[in-house]
Amino acid sequence: MKVSSSKALCLVLLLASIAPTSGAEAPSITTSFNEFWTAAKGQPFLQQEHAWNRTIEATRRDIYDSVVWEKQQDPYWQARRQIWLKARFAKYPALAADIPAEVHAVQDAVAKQSVRFKMLFPDADTHPPITILLAPNFDAKSGVLSSGKPVLAFAADSLLLEHAQLDIVVPHELFHLYHAQHAGIRNDGVMPDAPLTLPLFEEGLATYVSGELAPGHTDGELLLEDELGAIPANKLPDIARRFLADARSKAIDAEHPEIFKRWFNAAPKPYQQGLPNRSGYWLGLQVIRYLRRTYTLAQMAAWSPAQAEAQVMAALQQISA
Known part of the structure; x- marks a missing residue:
């Protein structure tokens, strides 16, 4: 089906807006994952965790602290984090080659569904605060940054593991973000x-x-x-x-x-x-x-x-x- 030039421009702009919420200095999650896995593949867990901290979380500190691990709400986050990461690192040998394609698929789904979502809810953000990252404990999640700003995170590795139907998952989560912004109903x-x-x-x-x-x-x-x-x-x-x-x-x-x-x-x-x-x-x-x-x-x-x-x-x- 032919896409109008205005819709095509919207898709380009939306794809460009899907960036790490911690700031423009953060590299793409695909680049970060490739750097992480180059250092971590085949290594003991502690070395893998060190590489993860350096390449994945260091430039995305706020969203990992506030949304992924929920440090302020979960007194046991450190123990859970170690269990989750150890289990996820064990799966990466089978997943690693397909993660870049999944990141691209999520970006594409977000861009397309955001255009459709704005037709249903005209007051929705043209550039919703969305980030694509890696996380072992959820597939997609609305949360609140330390500044109080609502944000939506998609975990590409978890979505890949689940063979998730992105045309269903993405609009569901876009609504959670919209609802948090416009009705004050946060954290789903x-x-x-x-x-x-x-x-x-x-x-x-x-x-x-x-x-x-x-x-x-x-x-x-x-x-x-x-x-x-x-x-x-x-x-x-x-x-x-x-x-x-x-x-x-x-x-x-x-x-x-x-x-x-x-x-x-x-x-x-x-x-x-x-x-x-x-x-x-x-x-x-x-x-x-x-x-x-x-x-x-x-x-x-x-x-x-x-x-x-x-x-x-x-x-x-x-x-x-």
């Missing part, structure tokens, strides 16, 4: 003192948006898990009732982290009898579809956290009745 709704209804709303709305921008996919594809897409529609009232029992719980609860996990986390074993893990994503999508009968997408995207929480509670109660 997992905010201090936020009840569980907020991540339910946030993930449901982002999944809905990805379906709008990547039409033709099944629910299983949009939810990144066929088992979620196979949940029968007639189970919706029962699942809504089950969620309502947890709805007032905090998304971040150091004493009861299992409440959030049983609705939103992946794990080898099921958290709930008769429900696949991450069922909160499925339920969130159904809640958004229910709310769309009354509200436009633009209206819902503009709701404050308090408005979103109230609307979700009302919808869950009506769905479960």
